[in-house]
Amino acid sequence: MKSEADYRPGPRPITCGGRDEEREFYESLVARHGSPLLLLSRSRLARQYRALQDYLPGVSLYYAIKAFPHPAVIETLAGLGCHFDVASEGEIDLLRPFRISGRKTIHTHPVKKPEHIKAALRGGSTTFVVDNLDEMKKLLPFRHRVGLLLRVGFRSDSAAVDLSRKFGCAPEQVEELVLQARDLGIHVRGLSxxxxxxxxxxxxHVEAIEHCGRLIESINRQVSNPLSVLDIGGGFPVDYAQEGLDHSVWFRPLREALAGLPEDVQIIAEPGRFLVAPAVTSVSTVSGKARRGDYQWYYLDDGVYGSYSGQLFDHMLYPLQVFRDGEQRKPSILAGPTCDSIDIVAEDVLLPELEEGDLVIGHMMGAYTAATSTRFNSINAARIVVVD
Ligand SMILES: Cc1ncc(COP(=O)(O)O)c(C=O)c1O
Structure with a gap:
């Protein structure tokens, strides 16, 4: 976790005001289910899935369950034909009630305990991601049933969360690892x-796709069992800053890079955030207020130990909304419900005077929010309500 000194949940889009019907909708849900809530919209989730299919035609999508591990998300996406990225035994368990074939899953955690491998095999997974020889050897007893994707690390300055620091072999190691797998009799299906x-x-993404394309071509000249899969991971962004991120522009270079790959390479992706972030809305309530120095403090019933945990762990700031729209805006702080002082949702934001019982809405809060919330202070997590 970041230290308090590093964490500044400052400016981000805040809407003051809104339509009466919108406020009444949230109020009626709070009256029925209590506060705080996370509202999951299946139709929005489906829209995101279809949009991603359009942006990446021909790419098989494996939802990264970790982003928002909820049965309604799995059920909705499975119904649309989505496949699943699992990275733990718990995530495999989540799929079980929906009788999703293991062939529609890939196990993407590069480091696995033997019992995790067995659980994934029992769940029917046959594709496993590894990034080093030791992990490859763990799969040796199952070599006739499994195929591997070799995870390659490409460091990124432009990603909010760099996932190639902890995992991924260096591109220069790929050839050697593929040849070692061949000598062990394990099939490497492709790269990820x-x-x-x-x-x-x-x-x-573009540079990684091009680099992997070159590696695949070079390796396929040397082995009899060619690499035939490229897994381009996730990382597709959403517009938290509401700056008009145009996804049709963002995805174009990716499509062009994918078109340059050898024709017989199957492309898969593991999106998490893009699918679920816009599909979930947080509703919390002002439970108390205080004037401290130059700031008006509001204490909410949800905070960074709860649904807003992504502000710390995932480094995101979510667009907020309150329904009051007074002319007079005061420097304000929105604080969470725990006794810890790092539990601040937004500071130094200009807000009209709020009252106890007012709702605070957090938009685009599906990715890495509920998934990382804690029970600190024995405060319950926001209830997840499926709204359509
Ligand atoms: C292995 C793996 N795949 C997919 C994802 C999903 O990434 P994103 O939510 O950025 O699409 C993650 C995120 O941590 C991951 O670690």
């Missing part, structure tokens, strides 16, 4: 990478 989450520029 994750350039980092919320990648604001498509350039790192």
């Amino acid at each position: 990478f994750h350039v980092g989450s919320q990648s604001l520029s498509p350039q790192t």
